[in-house]
Amino acid sequence: MSDAQLADRKYALAALAPSPLGVAQGHAQAAGLEASGFELGCPIATTALEVSATSEPINEQVSRSFDRWLRPIRAALEDQGMGPSAASDRAELVICTLEGALLLARTRRDGDVIRRAAASLQPLLNGA
Numbered sequence: 001m002s003d004a005q006l007a008d009r010k011y012a013l014a015a016l017a018p019s020p021l022g023v024a025q026g027h028a029q030a031a032g033l034e035a036s037g038f039e040l041g042c043p044i045a046t047t048a049l050e051v052s053a054t055s056e057p058i059n060e061q062v063s064r065s066f067d068r069w070l071r072p073i074r075a076a077l078e079d080q081g082m083g084p085s086a087a088s089d090r091a092e093l094v095i096c097t098l099e100g101a102l103l104l105a106r107t108r109r110d111g112d113v114i115r116r117a118a119a120s121l122q123p124l125l126n127g128a
Helices: 003-015 019-035 043-050 056-079 084-108 112-125
Strands: none
Touching: 019 084, 019 112, 043 056, 043 084, 056 084, 084 112
């Protein structure tokens, strides 16, 4: 395993850690969004929504970016004993939930949306 893969795995395991750390991470993401005045969100999501449908090279890069996020989450879930297919599905659910929470939080100008989303994911991630 490369150093980069190991770092990704450690990051994903930290994100999936028992509630206090996972919730703390959601709080940190919400705080960052609030600090930016709800202007800074996810550039990958914005690009996916606005450009990827009209540019195959951009769509491929956006897809690779999401895969880089999904891979360590999936691996961490497998490390907890979840089968590959279930881990893949669960990792997608995590990204979809957090990206949706970010969109809703920016729209409502309410960082608590992200905090609630992070908290609601914890039972699905811990002790897979």
